[in-house]
Amino acid sequence: MGVGIKDVARAAGVSPATVSRALGKGPVSEELRALVEAAVRSTGYRPNLAARRLRSQDSGTIGLVVADIRNPFFTAVSRVVEDCAYRAGMRVILCNTDEDPEREALYLRLMQEERLTGMIFAPTRATLDQLAHRALDFPVVLIDRAGPGGQHDAVVLDNHEAVGDLVAHLVERGYRRIGGLFGNASTTGLQRRDGYVAAMQRFGLQPDFRLLAPSAEAALQLLRAWLADPQRPEAIVASNSLLLMGTLRAAREAGLAIPQDLAVAGFDNENWTELVEPGITVIEQPVEEIGRAAMSLLFERLKTPTLPVRKLVLSGRCVARGSTASRTS
Amino acid sequence: MGVGIKDVARAAGVSPATVSRALGKGPVSEELRALVEAAVRSTGYRPNLAARRLRSQDSGTIGLVVADIRNPFFTAVSRVVEDCAYRAGMRVILCNTDEDPEREALYLRLMQEERLTGMIFAPTRATLDQLAHRALDFPVVLIDRAGPGGQHDAVVLDNHEAVGDLVAHLVERGYRRIGGLFGNASTTGLQRRDGYVAAMQRFGLQPDFRLLAPSAEAALQLLRAWLADPQRPEAIVASNSLLLMGTLRAAREAGLAIPQDLAVAGFDNENWTELVEPGITVIEQPVEEIGRAAMSLLFERLKTPTLPVRKLVLSGRCVARGSTASRTS
DNA sequence: ATTGGGTTGGAAATCGTTTCCACTCCCCTG
DNA sequence: CAGGGGAGTGGAAACGATTTCCAACCCAAT
Numbered sequence: 257m258g259v260g261i262k263d264v265a266r267a268a269g270v271s272p273a274t275v276s277r278a279l280g281k282g283p284v285s286e287e288l289r290a291l292v293e294a295a296v297r298s299t300g301y302r303p304n305l306a307a308r309r310l311r312s313q314d315s316g317t318i319g320l321v322v323a324d325i326r327n328p329f330f331t332a333v334s335r336v337v338e339d340c341a342y343r344a345g346m347r348v349i350l351c352n353t354d355e356d357p358e359r360e361a362l363y364l365r366l367m368q369e370e371r372l373t374g375m376i377f378a379p380t381r382a383t384l385d386q387l388a389h390r391a392l393d394f395p396v397v398l399i400d401r402a403g404p405g406g407q408h409d410a411v412v413l414d415n416h417e418a419v420g421d422l423v424a425h426l427v428e429r430g431y432r433r434i435g436g437l438f439g440n441a442s443t444t445g446l447q448r449r450d451g452y453v454a455a456m457q458r459f460g461l462q463p464d465f466r467l468l469a470p471s472a473e474a475a476l477q478l479l480r481a482w483l484a485d486p487q488r489p490e491a492i493v494a495s496n497s498l499l500l501m502g503t504l505r506a507a508r509e510a511g512l513a514i515p516q517d518l519a520v521a522g523f524d525n526e527n528w529t530e531l532v533e534p535g536i537t538v539i540e541q542p543v544e545e546i547g548r549a550a551m552s553l554l555f556e557r558l559k560t561p562t563l564p565v566r567k568l569v570l571s572g573r574c575v576a577r578g579s580t581a582s583r584t585s
Numbered sequence: 586m587g588v589g590i591k592d593v594a595r596a597a598g599v600s601p602a603t604v605s606r607a608l609g610k611g612p613v614s615e616e617l618r619a620l621v622e623a624a625v626r627s628t629g630y631r632p633n634l635a636a637r638r639l640r641s642q643d644s645g646t647i648g649l650v651v652a653d654i655r656n657p658f659f660t661a662v663s664r665v666v667e668d669c670a671y672r673a674g675m676r677v678i679l680c681n682t683d684e685d686p687e688r689e690a691l692y693l694r695l696m697q698e699e700r701l702t703g704m705i706f707a708p709t710r711a712t713l714d715q716l717a718h719r720a721l722d723f724p725v726v727l728i729d730r731a732g733p734g735g736q737h738d739a740v741v742l743d744n745h746e747a748v749g750d751l752v753a754h755l756v757e758r759g760y761r762r763i764g765g766l767f768g769n770a771s772t773t774g775l776q777r778r779d780g781y782v783a784a785m786q787r788f789g790l791q792p793d794f795r796l797l798a799p800s801a802e803a804a805l806q807l808l809r810a811w812l813a814d815p816q817r818p819e820a821i822v823a824s825n826s827l828l829l830m831g832t833l834r835a836a837r838e839a840g841l842a843i844p845q846d847l848a849v850a851g852f853d854n855e856n857w858t859e860l861v862e863p864g865i866t867v868i869e870q871p872v873e874e875i876g877r878a879a880m881s882l883l884f885e886r887l888k889t890p891t892l893p894v895r896k897l898v899l900s901g902r903c904v905a906r907g908s909t910a911s912r913t914s
Numbered sequence: 915a916t917t918g919g920g921t922t923g924g925a926a927a928t929c930g931t932t933t934c935c936a937c938t939c940c941c942c943t944g
Numbered sequence: 945c946a947g948g949g950g951a952g953t954g955g956a957a958a959c960g961a962t963t964t965c966c967a968a969c970c971c972a973a974t
Contacts, residue, residue, distance in 0.1 A: 258722075260960055271924045276962060283921070302697045306644065307960035309635040310929045325667075326660050335654055338681060347699075350679055352667060369634045370676075472856075504860055527801075528857030531833055589930055600954045605932060612951060636930035640959050 259299050268295035279303070309371070318554065319367045319375040321351045321360070323442075328497060328526050329543060330378070333399065336547025337376060344555070346373065355441040355470070357382040368392065374554045381443055395557045397550045401443045402567060409553040411546050411568045415444060416451035418539045418572040419493065422521045423455035425537065425574060426491050430583030431519055435482070435489030436465030437475055437499045445470065448495045448523075464489065468499075475502025476509075483510045483518070490583070491519035497526055500536065520579045523572075534578025542570050588628050597624035608632070638700070647883065648696045648704040650680045650689070652771075657826060657855050658872060659707070662728065665876025666705060673884070675702065684770040684799070686711040697721065703883045710772050724886045726879045730772045731896060738882040740875050740897045744773060745780035747868045747901040748822065751850045752784035754866065754903060755820050759912030760848055764811070764818030765794030766804055766828045774799065777824045777852075793818065797828075804831025805838075812839045812847070819912070820848035826855055829865065849908045852901075863907025871899050 265272040268291045278284045278292035295301075309315050320337055322330040334350060341348045349370065351363040360383045367375055372394045378401050379387060387396075388407050395409070402410035426434050436452045439445035449465060456463040466482070468474045475494070482488060483506060494500040500522035504514075512518045514534060522529075525540035549568050557563055594601040597620045607613045607621035624630075638644050649666055651659040663679060670677045678699065680692040689712045696704055701723045707730050708716060716725075717736050724738070731739035755763050765781045768774035778794060785792040795811070797803045804823070811817060812835060823829040829851035833843075841847045843863060851858070854869035878897050886892055 258960090261962090262960085272961080273925080273963080274923060277923090280962085282963095285922070288922090302694070304639070304700060304960055305698045306635050306638040306700060307929090308962070310633070310639050310931085311960080311962040313929070315635065325654070325664055326657075328655075331655050331660055334679075335681060338654075338679065342680075347678055347695075349676055350663075350667065351671075352664060365631070366676075368631045371633060371635060501856055501860065526857075527830055528855075528860060531830065531857060532860050533862045587930090590932095591930080601931080602933080602954060602956095603952085606953090609932085611933095612953095614952065617952085633930050636959090637932075638959095639961085640930080640932045642932095642959075 258304070259301050260304070261301070264292065264295045264299050264301045267299050268292050313371075315371045315373055316346045317349055317370055317372055318346055319349050319351065319363075319370065319372045319377075321353060321363055321367070321375065322378045323355045323380075324352050325350065329400070329524055329541060332543040333547040333550075336544050337551060340548060340551040353380070355380050364390065364392070367394075374558060376550050376554065378442075380441055381446075384443060395554060395561070397554045397557075399546060399550050403443055406567070407565060409557060409566050409568075411549045411553065411570065413444075413539075413541050413546075414569045414571050415447040416454065418523070418574075419448045419451035419495075420455040420458075421572070421574045422493050422537070422539060423452060423459070425576065426493070426519060426521065426580055427459050427461070429519075429580055431491040431580075432461060433464070433487075433490045434461065435492050436463070436495070437478075437492060437503065438465060438467050438495040439470030439499065440467040441470055445495050452493060470496055470498055472498045472502035472505065475499040476506050479503060479506035480509070483507070483512065489518070491515075491521070491580070494520070494522040497522065497524040500524075500529075500538075504532070504536075514579050515581050516584070519581075519583075525573075525575055529575075530577070534581070537577045537580040538575050539572040540575050541572050545570060587633070588630050589633070590630070593621065593624045593628050593630045596628050597621050642700075644700045644702055645675045646678055646699055646701055647675055648678050648680065648692075648699065648701045648706075650682060650692055650696070650704065651707045652684045652709075653681050654679065658729070658853055658870060661872040662876040662879075665873050666880060669877060669880040673880075682709070684709050693719070693721070696723075703887060705879050705883065707771075709770055710775070713772060724883060724890070726883045726886075728875060728879050732772055735896070736894060738886060738895050738897075740878045740882065740899065742773075742868075742870050742875075743898045743900050744776040745783065747852070747903075748777045748780035748824075749784040749787075750901070750903045751822050751866070751868060752781060752788070754905065755822070755848060755850065755909055756788050756790070758848075758909055760820040760909075761790060762793070762816075762818045763790065763820045763822060765792070765822050765824070766807075766832065767794060767796050767824040768799030768828065769796040770799055774824050781822060799825055799827055801827045801831035801834065804828040805835050808832060808835035809838070812836070812841065818847070820844075820850070820909070823849070823851040826851065826853040829853075829858075829867075833861070833865075843908050844910050845913070848910075848912075854902075854904050858904075859906070863910070866906045866909040867904050868901040869904050870901050874899060 261272045261275050265275045275292050278289045318341055338348050353359045357380055374394050375396045377396050378399050384403055398408050398410040402412050438449040453463045468478055492503050494503050507518050514520055521537040523539045525538050529536040529538050590601045590604050594604045604621050607618045647670055667677050682688045686709055703723050704725045706725050707728050713732055727737050727739040731741050767778040782792045797807055821832050823832050832849055836847050843849055850866040852868045854867050858865040858867050
């Protein structure tokens with residue numbers, strides 16, 4: 257029922273091999289190429305990608321495995337990755353792991369079966385640690401999360417610097433008791449925690465932070481107690497947008513005015529951080545550049561597999577808004 | 586280099602056919618099945634999906650083609666779709682069309698080459714109109730956008746009712762000059778416009794709306810002029826979240842207090858609509874149900890291709906917040 | 915006129931599975 | 945006891961393209 261390359265060949269009066277070459281980049285005379293193209297149009301032929309992949313041993317597919325596509329950071333990255341991929345004539349398969357190592361393992365197996373051309377991956381800590389032992393037969397580029405060293409190319413934010421900027425910004429504006437909220441599932445949360453501690457110590461201040469599950473609900477719960485404390489922080493730094501939302505809810509619930517009663521700063525320059533009154537001070541990640549860079553690293557490694565491992569560390573941009581206005585009291 | 590089914594067969598001392606049956610659901614004795622499984626583990630065999638798809642004539646892949654994954658409505662739907670798909674052992678390919686009919690045509694071709702099992706599609710008006718003429722060889726379920734009649738299953742919001750609820754809500758609270766902002770790229774925008782006009786007339790009020798490109802920037806531009814008009818609306822209904830954001834920016838820019846100077850209501854109950862002060866009144870779409878229903882329709886049609894065309898119309902839920910508080914003056 | 919290099923087109927092998935078909939057992943029934 | 949039927953197994957074809965190999969051809973140079 258399906259029209260195959262043989263039907264096109266018959267219609268054009270040539271051999272299947274010639275059709276293949278005419279459609280691909282093989283050497284074919286100009287007139288034959290035209291003939292074939294006409295035959296393709298008249299028959300309505302569409303190549304069968306499964307067959308092509310099987311024979312050519314190239315899936316032309318890249319895997320994108322992230323925690324949750326609903327996290328705006330990953331949403332934005334995925335968009336860039338897909339654009340790059342389609343422009344290069346490749347397809348993308350997306351997987352959501354929900355920070356669950358078991359699902360990561362499952363999808364890693366699946367990706368092997370797909371015979372991926374390459375993969376872009378934001379792993380949990382657990383999987384990151386054992387990624388070295390696992391033999392994948394395609395190149396992997398890590399995004400957002402990567403340990404020191406490591407065997408794979410990676411594109412990450414300079415978390416140490418970024419959180420340092422945030423702390424410095426707050427100190428400059430007169431805040432001293434600065435609390436931290438960090439996600440415990442990824443290396444990113446831990447790196448930001450480390451950067452926070454280092455920055456606080458640099459300023460001679462006492463670090464005071466909590467590690468917790470990266471969800472707005474968890475942040476809300478935790479802050480209910482924390483903000484009730486008479487020694488509550490004057491400012492909160494939240495390590496991702498979910499924790500940031502939880503923080504705002506908690507502040508509102510406790511009747512605390514921002515920034516008079518509680519200053520707030522976070523990560524990811526989403527639209528709403530500007531729409532809220534007052535606007536929220538955040539570190540903006542260069543999401544588009546992260547996506548593009550990841551694809552570039554991947555393509556370069558595909559072209560030259562022997563390249564040394566590269567780790568790209570990009571800087572965030574501190575967007576100052578009303579939530580961290582100078583302390584008046 | 587790659588370990589194939591023949592290697593497993595040799596290791597287990599059986600024929601490739603038996604291995605295939607042992608891994609699939611063919612009839613195999615229990616002992617042989619165990620033998621094969623041991624051989625699979627010892628050889629580290631992973632089936633080649635390309636070969637499997639070619640032979641079995643089933644790609645096990647569903648295509649998800651939407652305007653832009655960064656639109657939170659589509660983000661949420663995609664997450665549900667992927668979960669359903671993976672649970673059913675299928676893969677998902679995602680495409681962003683940016684509301685561009687040419688890209689839609691391109692991806693439709695691509696999807697044909699993939700020999701998709703099925704597709705979930707949010708088309709532009711242009712493509713929707715000519716979708717009937719185009720012969721796809723896989724079932725399609727439309728989401729978010731669908732015309733009257735139509736040849737494909739669909740899951741849509743009851744736009745007429747939803748926008749009617751919004752208008753009624755505003756009228757109840759004393760607003761009379763209610764303006765509308767509707768996207769011009771999709772049938773959804775037009776349906777909401779129609780519902781708006783009908784509702785206004787039902788209340789004996791004069792409709793006053795604008796059709797525009799669905800972007801925050803476009804809304805901001807347009808509202809700059811509109812809000813400067815002495816006859817400016819007392820309330821604005823925005824047909825999607827981008828237009829809603831543009832509206833809020835414009836109101837702030839013009840120094841209009843919400844809701845005293847301008848009431849605002851929109852679509853899609855995103856997190857930030859609650860975080861903003863005052864909260865924004867919106868229609869919440871049952872995104873998860875939409876995704877699940879789309880997949881159900883698709884699976885049922887795959888099982889029974891002769892089913893009559895079904896169109897599921899789901900109701901939204903009006904979430905009232907401060908942006909439409911009762912008019913006092 | 916013959917040789918040789920460079921194109922061009924066709925036949926056939928190949929990719930890794932699944933599936934069809936034939937065959938063997940073995941049990942059950944008439 | 946013979947024959948029918950079902951389950952389990954192996955061999956080989958088939959899926960639809962790409963790619964390799966080789967024959968045929970053209971043209972120029974010896």
